[in-house]
Amino acid sequence: MERAYWLMKSEPDEASIDTLAQSVSQCLPWTGVRNYQARNFMRDAMRIGDGVLFYHSSCPQPGIAGLAEVASTAYPDATQFDPASPYFDAKSDPATPRWVHVDVRFVRKTRLLGLAEMRATPSLADMVVLQRGSRLSITPVTPTQWRAVLATLGVPDDRPSRT
Template identity: 65%
Template sequence: MRYWLMKSEPADCSIDDLAARPDQSVPWYGVRNYQARNFMRDTMRPGDLAFFYHSSCAHPGIAGIARIASLAYPDATQFDPASPYHDPKSTPESPRWFNVDVRFERKLSLIPLARLKSVPELSGMRVLQPGNRLSITPVTPEEWAFITGRLAGQ
């Protein structure tokens, strides 16, 4: 079991949007960073858990928990010329970009970014490091246990 933090802009897909989908799952499309892509393609496995993080919004923070529901597969948006995620250098025979499906587990009371930053036990958390812009980051088992055990109930 691995743990992740996956950022989504709530205007695109919020934790409530995920919960309201008929099958409560969504492809995590549009990732155009090689390191984040590699996490999905090479490391994520069905059953892994992820913090669903609202980013680029008025109140960023952890909004819920999702479960990885599929192995990585080619992101269809890379082949669609009408998509903002289109990549003309990518082909179906040699795709560059991948996504996984994530499934809703539960909503949390928002754990704001400022709260995460204020906790010494989370000072090493990758998402909190200066300059980190990755949309997907690993979370250690200790960080996961601290957040779910001590912060998620507040």
């Protein structure tokens, strides 16, 4: 089975590619997702080893800042039950959690591939993140788009296929 690929957005003041690189085991839980479609991607489609384009959003220079991989299957996001968390969800029941997350592992930091450069790259024109009105924090990336991003960044695609 071929690996799947994802673009995952994070605000760098909350969790940047550097935060991920410097964390214990270079791995972080992708907490705080509160959109059902993005949650469903994590819960139903993501598999360990899937490739991740780590995207900095809501910052002066948004864009792809590095590569990561999915490092766990989906499991309940504890922030939904923590009243002190900005991601607290009073309607979520511990017996049937509403929100899940996956762990993400650092692969490498890259130069920033900004939105303008992404838009100017014809092979990336149909990426979900570049579509008008696209606000999802997690979006699928096709194998062709993955290879185009890596080629644009000058990074080899040396990750094995998922079997």
